[in-house]
Amino acid sequence: QVQLVESGGGLVQPGGSLRLSCTTSGSIFRIGAMGWYRQPPGKQRELAATITNPDSTIYADSVKGRFTISRDNARNTLYLQMNSLKPEDTAVYYCTAWADGVNYWGKGTLVTVSA
Numbered sequence: 747q748v749q750l751v752e753s754g755g756g757l758v759q760p761g762g763s764l765r766l767s768c769t770t771s772g773s774i775f776r777i778g779a780m781g782w783y784r785q786p787p788g789k790q791r792e793l794a795a796t797i798t799n800p801d802s803t804i805y806a807d808s809v810k811g812r813f814t815i816s817r818d819n820a821r822n823t824l825y826l827q828m829n830s831l832k833p834e835d836t837a838v839y840y841c842t843a844w845a846d847g848v849n850y851w852g853k854g855t856l857v858t859v860s861a
Contacts, residue, residue: 747772747773747850748770748771748772748773748774748776748777748843748845748848748850749770749771749772749850750768750769750770750841750842750843750850750851750852751768751769751771751841751852751853752766752767752768752839752840752841752852752853752854752855753766753767753768753769753855754766754767754855755839755855755856755857756856756857756858757858757860758831758857758858758859759831759859759860759861760831760832760833760859760860760861761830761831762831762859763827763828763829763830763831764828764831764857765825765826765827765828766782766825766826766828766839766841766855766857767823767824767825768780768782768823768824768825768826768841768852769822769823770822770823770824770843771822773845774822776845776846777799777843777844777845778798778799778843778844778845779796779797779798779799779843779844780796780797780799780817780824780841780842780843780844781793781794781795781796781797781815781841781842781843782794782795782796782815782824782826782839782840782841782842783839783840783842784835784837784838784839784840784857785837785838785840785854786834786836786837787836787837791840792806793806794806794809794813794815794826794839795809795813795814795815795826796815797815797816797817797824799817799819801816801817803815808834809828809835812828812829812830812831813826813827813828813829814826814827814829815827824841824843826839828857831857831859832859833859833860834859835857835859836857836858836859836860837856837857838854838855838856838857839854839855839856839857840852840853840854
């Protein structure tokens with residue numbers, strides 16, 4: 747079992763920055779790839795970024811050049827640095843991890859980009 751807890755969401759103005767964190771616990775040695783997905787209001791969940799172990803990254807076109815995904819294995823933490831935020835980035839952001847063929851999810855953290 748793997749547990750994921752997101753933090754760092756909140757209200758930010760357009761053009762601002764936020765850093766999301768995802769703390770992992772449980773059978774973390776089994777974790778391979780990790781990622782961030784997001785679900786805008788009234789829309790389906792979509793990929794934001796993923797990172798494998800070792801560190802190969804994939805970004806959605808909508809966040810490329812503005813978001814950076816990284817992981818600190820010593821702290822068992824996944825990060826998403828979000829810069830130049832836009833109102834369309836407003837969403838619940840979910841951390842996810844793949845371990846032994848099972849996809850685990852956190853409960854999400856809300857990011858609101860508004861003036």
